Amino acid sequence: MSGPEERLTELGLSVPEVAKPVAAYVPAVRTGNHIYTSGQLPFREGSLILTGKVGGDVTLDQAVGCAQQCALNGLAAIKSLVGDLSSVVRVVKVVVFVASTPDFTGQPGVANGASELLGKVFGDKGQHARSAVGVSVLPLDAPVEVELVVEVS
DSSP: OOOHHHHHHHTTOOOOOOOOOSSSSOSEEEETTEEEEOOBOOEETTEESOOSOBTTTBOHHHHHHHHHHHHHHHHHHHHHHHSOGGGEEEEEEEEEEEEBOTTOOOHHHHHHHHHHHHHHHHGGGGOOEEEEEEESOOGGGOSEEEEEEEEEO
């Protein structure tokens, strides 16, 4: 059976470099056997891949892609603390914030971008509790932000 990083490769993806914090915080913190990531924005190679509100300038499909990129950035933060994603015992909780127009109600569909990726990468260990929250604005006008909580060995 292949490990999480091999499954990412099979999906045509890879763990990116850890996104640099945009303020006074660290990308992730480990306490005991749990790692809590800071909110991850959809950065790719140092830049946001999109800005704007979902339901306005950003389509549902684009937002799903942003959620996936946020999850990849969260995996990078986790890997920076444990060295290898095969140390993940379970994805415990995912929180997805979606900057959206007042009439947009598809936040759970956006969150699926992160959830489905984690399921493909970790299999049953990737099944998690989740919140999908609509907000008026996110840092740097990002359309999506994702936090992860994982248990590690």
